[in-house]
Amino acid sequence: MEKKRIYLSSPTTHGEEQAFVKEAFDTNWVAPLGPNVNEFEKEIGAYTGCGHAAALSSGTAAIHLALRLLGIKEGDVVFVSDLTFSASCNPIVYENGTPVFIDAEPDTWNMSPQALARAYEKYPDPKAVIVVHLYGTPAKLDEILEICKAHGTPVIEDAAESLGSTYRGKHTGTFGRCGIYSFNGNKIITTSGGGMLVSADENLTKQATFLATQARDPARHYQHSQIGYNYRMSNVTAGIGRGQLLHLEEHKAAKKAIYQQYLEAFADIPEIAMNPMNPQGDANNWLSGMFIEKDCGVTPDMVMDALEKEINAESRPVWKPMHLQPVFAAYDFFAHNEDGSSVGEDIFDRGLCLPSDIKNTPEDMEQIIRTVRACFGR
Numbered sequence: 001m002e003k004k005r006i007y008l009s010s011p012t013t014h015g016e017e018q019a020f021v022k023e024a025f026d027t028n029w030v031a032p033l034g035p036n037v038n039e040f041e042k043e044i045g046a047y048t049g050c051g052h053a054a055a056l057s058s059g060t061a062a063i064h065l066a067l068r069l070l071g072i073k074e075g076d077v078v079f080v081s082d083l084t085f086s087a088s089c090n091p092i093v094y095e096n097g098t099p100v101f102i103d104a105e106p107d108t109w110n111m112s113p114q115a116l117a118r119a120y121e122k123y124p125d126p127k128a129v130i131v132v133h134l135y136g137t138p139a140k141l142d143e144i145l146e147i148c149k150a151h152g153t154p155v156i157e158d159a160a161e162s163l164g165s166t167y168r169g170k171h172t173g174t175f176g177r178c179g180i181y182s183f184n185g186n187k188i189i190t191t192s193g194g195g196m197l198v199s200a201d202e203n204l205t206k207q208a209t210f211l212a213t214q215a216r217d218p219a220r221h222y223q224h225s226q227i228g229y230n231y232r233m234s235n236v237t238a239g240i241g242r243g244q245l246l247h248l249e250e251h252k253a254a255k256k257a258i259y260q261q262y263l264e265a266f267a268d269i270p271e272i273a274m275n276p277m278n279p280q281g282d283a284n285n286w287l288s289g290m291f292i293e294k295d296c297g298v299t300p301d302m303v304m305d306a307l308e309k310e311i312n313a314e315s316r317p318v319w320k321p322m323h324l325q326p327v328f329a330a331y332d333f334f335a336h337n338e339d340g341s342s343v344g345e346d347i348f349d350r351g352l353c354l355p356s357d358i359k360n361t362p363e364d365m366e367q368i369i370r371t372v373r374a375c376f377g378r
Contacts, residue, residue, distance in 0.1 A: 006313035006364050007357040009186040009287060012251065017243030024236050032213070034235030040242050041196070047245065048163075048171040050179065050198035054208040055233035055241075059160040059182030059195035063130065064091035065208045065231065066156045066178045066197060070128050072097045077123045081111045081132035081139075081158070082321045082333060083344035088132050088158050089322055100126070101323045103336040104344040108278045109289070110139035112336035112343065116147055119334040129155050133162035133172045134319075135289055135353070136188070136255070138281030141167050141175055156180070160195070163188055164252045164284040172281075173198055183237075188251050188286050189244035191237040254358035255285040258365070262288050262354060265369040269376050271296040275351070287353045289318060290372075300352040303375050307355070311367045318351035 023029075024036055041053040056062050072078060074096035080089045082101035092099045102119055105112035111131045120126075129148050131139050148155050155176030159165070162172040163181045173179030178199040183191035197208045210216075215228025233241075259274065266272040275289030292298055300317060307313040321344040323333035336343040355368055 003312040006311060006355050006360065006368065008314040008316060008353065009356050010359070011185050011190045012247075012358050014243065014247050016246055017240045020239030020242045021236055024239050029235045032232040032234050034238070036235045036238035036242055037233055040233075040238040040245070043242060043245055044181070044196055044198065047248070048174055048198060050171070050174045051200040052198065052202045052205040054197045054205040054212065055238055056195045056197060056208070056212055056231045057233060058193060058231075059158075059180050059184065060087040060091060061212070061229065061231040062180035062195040062197040062208075063088065063156065063158060064094055064229070065211055066180060067091050067095050067097065067128065068211060069204055069207055070154055070156070070177065072127050076127040077125070078128045078130060079116065079119055079123075079126050079153075080130040080322070081134070082323055082342075083109060083134060083319055083347060084132040084158070084322065085160075085319055086322065086325065086327075087160070088130055089328070092130075097127070099322070099328065099331050101321070101328070101331060101333040103334060103342050104134075104321075104347060105140070105336050106343050107276055108137050108139060109134050109275055109344075109347055110137065111144060113140055113143035113147060115334040115336045116144060119332075120147070120151055122332070124151070126151075126153055129153050130158055131155060131176070132158040132160075133165060135275060136162045136165050136284040136286035137275065138162065138165055138167040138172050138278045138283065140278065142280070145175060160184075161187070161286045162284060164248050165281060167278070167281040174200070177201075178204060183241055183244075188255065188284055189241065189248050191233065191241035191244070194233050194237050194241060251358055252284045255356060256283075258356050258358070258360065259285040259288045261365055262290070262369070266290075266372070269373065269378060271298065271376055272372075285356070287356045289351055289353050291347065292350045294350060298375050300350065303372055304352055306371050306375050307368065310371050313355050313364075313368055313371070315355055316353050318348050318353065320348055321345055324348075
């Protein structure tokens with residue numbers, strides 16, 4: 001008999017989602033607008049303290065609209081975190097901008113302020129900086145925002161992985177000119193697929209909604225003065241999000257417990273370190289990452305293979321840095337280390353993400369921990 005699948009991070013539903021979806025069907029609001037969309041925006045705004053929000057079809061769409069609203073055009077340089085998923089930087093190219101990749105630092109695995117400062121020496125006038133909060137851990141926002149402010153550069157926070165995380169008591173996604181969240185199926189809460197653009201500037205989120213609904217001018221006939229997109233969130237999927245949001249703190253607590261269990265379980269194995277936390281922040285621990293000592297005889301592939309083959313558990317590599325991606329090979333990269341070596345590349349070479357599903361049972365966690373320990377002869 002096939003073993004039960006242990007997932008990396010799958011959706012966890014509770015019942016309220018179905019009630020909001022049923023209401024959408026009962027009232028015939030089965031469209032990319034409606035009460036669930038409006039209320040979900042208000043509820044995210046209230047939860048994060050962001051002020052204003054625009055519910056969209058994906059986090060990628062939110063980044064794209066943020067770049068449009070900041071006026072990014074052909075040839076404009078945008079600094080972006082290097083150790084991330086490609087959706088953080090693909091929209092730069094949508095607008096024919098020029099991504100410049102900023103290495104990670106070892107303390108949080110996020111954008112390096114040192115590498116960012118070096119990038120400004122060559123490119124003194126970038127049009128935006130996109131900073132990612134990797135796996136839910138807040139970046140070094142004090143240093144990054146100080147550098148950006150000194151150069152007058154607007155910041156877009158890619159908080160796709162960090163909804164619920166805070167930095168100095170304030171929610172990630174609310175520090176920059178605008179922030180974005182993702183509600184993809186594997187995120188800490190989901191709308192099946194969706195995203196949100198948030199900002200303290202109501203005009204910005206209104207413009208985002210306008211562009212997301214094909215940029216239709218306020219005329220009786222269909223008139224368009226600029227290019228728009230079909231990026232609005234469905235009222236049906238917004239209902240899922242509303243039900244999920246009721247349980248965000250519960251999901252966060254479960255994710256933190258998983259990370260803590262791994263931290264304690266591997267504390268006696270010097271070859272293992274868990275992904276670092278920012279002491280100035282409170283992470284949502286979306287995914288628990290593991291980092292393996294160099295030349296210890298164990299590789300991430302060995303651990304991932306053991307988890308897959310022995311207990312049918314899903315894990316995955318750390319994101320492959322963007323400067324190593326064939327599609328971005330022509331773009332510039334600034335390393336954290338003065339010798340030009342990349343911290344992010346080292347994390348990719350020696351890191352992996354462990355199963356972080358909040359539905360993991362105690363037996364599941366015991367199996368995962370036992371399998372990982374066995375890889376190190378424990």
